[in-house]
Amino acid sequence: MSQEQRPGRRALLGAAAVGAGVAALGPAGAAYAADGPGSAAASSSGGSRHRLPVPAVVAHRGASGYRPEHTLGAYELALEMGADIIEQDVVPTKDGHLVCRHENDITGTTDVADHPEFAGLRTTKTVDGKSLTGWFTEDFTLSELKTLRAKERLPKERQHNTLYDGRWEVPTFEEVLRWADQQRSRRGGSPVWLHVETKHPSYFRDLDLGLEERLAKLLRKYGRHHRNATNFVQSFEPSSVRKLGKLVDCPGVVLLGSATSRPWDFQEAGDPRTVADLVTPEGLKWISRFAKGIGPTLDLVIPKNSDGSLGEPTTLVRDAHAQGLVLHPYTMRNENAFLPREFRRGTEAGAYGDAFGAYKVYLETGIDGVFSDNPDTTLLAAEALRRR
Numbered sequence: 001m002s003q004e005q006r007p008g009r010r011a012l013l014g015a016a017a018v019g020a021g022v023a024a025l026g027p028a029g030a031a032y033a034a035d036g037p038g039s040a041a042a043s044s045s046g047g048s049r050h051r052l053p054v055p056a057v058v059a060h061r062g063a064s065g066y067r068p069e070h071t072l073g074a075y076e077l078a079l080e081m082g083a084d085i086i087e088q089d090v091v092p093t094k095d096g097h098l099v100c101r102h103e104n105d106i107t108g109t110t111d112v113a114d115h116p117e118f119a120g121l122r123t124t125k126t127v128d129g130k131s132l133t134g135w136f137t138e139d140f141t142l143s144e145l146k147t148l149r150a151k152e153r154l155p156k157e158r159q160h161n162t163l164y165d166g167r168w169e170v171p172t173f174e175e176v177l178r179w180a181d182q183q184r185s186r187r188g189g190s191p192v193w194l195h196v197e198t199k200h201p202s203y204f205r206d207l208d209l210g211l212e213e214r215l216a217k218l219l220r221k222y223g224r225h226h227r228n229a230t231n232f233v234q235s236f237e238p239s240s241v242r243k244l245g246k247l248v249d250c251p252g253v254v255l256l257g258s259a260t261s262r263p264w265d266f267q268e269a270g271d272p273r274t275v276a277d278l279v280t281p282e283g284l285k286w287i288s289r290f291a292k293g294i295g296p297t298l299d300l301v302i303p304k305n306s307d308g309s310l311g312e313p314t315t316l317v318r319d320a321h322a323q324g325l326v327l328h329p330y331t332m333r334n335e336n337a338f339l340p341r342e343f344r345r346g347t348e349a350g351a352y353g354d355a356f357g358a359y360k361v362y363l364e365t366g367i368d369g370v371f372s373d374n375p376d377t378t379l380l381a382a383e384a385l386r387r388r
Contacts, residue, residue, distance in 0.1 A: 040049065055371030056368065062078045065334060068152045068153070070088065070102060073167060077079050081375045087194070092138060093138065128202075128203060152165055157335050180222075200263055216248045224250065238287070267359055281322070293326035300329070301327075301365055315377065328367070332358070335349065360384070364385065
């Protein structure tokens with residue numbers, strides 16, 4: 001897409017008809033617009049329309065480049081920085097509450113190892129075919145989990161973030177929903193968009209701790225279950241997105257890992273397809289039957305060469321848009337350790353590289369949004385693209 005054709009950042013979320021109230025954007029296709037600020041009361045009283053810009057900036061686990069991930073501190077900072085959407089990953093406790101953690105293994109993201117009272121809960125489990133030793137949310141009641149405090153997951157790359165270790169507890173998803181409602185009131189009715197992921201749904205279903213029903217119940221309680229609600233639901237397991245689609249009407253997003261990987265639910269069901277199969281036009285057409293978007297790894301948009309530098313873009317953006325799918329790839333970060341080789345500066349893994357240079361290349365592919373640990377940096381890059 002040429003710059004003359006590209007919709008500006010203040011256009012609607014381009015390239016996919018994700019709900020009602022769609023508007024045309026020329027060559028980019030249709031667009032996503034949501035009615036109402038996400039609460040049942042507000043939706044029923046008004047007809048205000050809330051729209052996402054292009055490209056939309058999704059705060060990956062909050063502003064996790066600056067605060068320990070999946071804490072209210074990380075979510076609040078992301079909102080203050082101007083992120084368009086804030087992501088939550090949900091996993092269950094022993095007594096069935098949904099909490100926000102990237103993984104059910106909380107060894108690296110909490111101070112659980114410093115609590116002798118929980119030493120006996122340290123165990124080895126197999127989660128989605130991987131053997132893990134540590135502490136897991138499903139072995140804790142919510143009251144027990146609330147005695148822990150969050151800490152930085154990547155202390156070597158993000159030493160400054162360790163300053164905030166211990167300042168926040170593990171939030172429940174319902175606490176996040178209440179926080180989002182409070183922020184909406186403070187923002188004059190402007191909603192807080194959320195991107196909610198079910199983690200290891202097949203694994204938890206086997207433990208009688210199904211995520212989809214619990215998530216749908218909370219979304220209904222807070223009026224976020226409608227097709228025009230200001231949130232997405234997402235998963236690496238397509239069956240979870242399909243299941244959620246039968247419980248709520250908000251748009252679903254299928255997350256996609258490396259090309260050679262297979263979704264865990266595919267492995268359990270004996271489905272031989274890999275992610276490489278799902279990003280073909282045929283695979284994308286199949287996804288479009290039950291989802292409104294995809295969340296591919298950035299390497300599926302622009303693969304890396306053997307030396308870690310960027311290669312040529314694939315046709316994924318064009319092919320997904322042809323099927324009416326929004327693309328929210330993951331994950332942009334500022335540190336050298338996570339940047340393509342040509343954008344690294346110096347040899348220190350935790351030092352910032354030429355993040356703006358890398359973001360420019362990715363955003364110019366025409367993606368509709370992107371997950372970022374550093375939403376302020378990505379917002380500046382997106383605004384620069386709009387001004388061109």
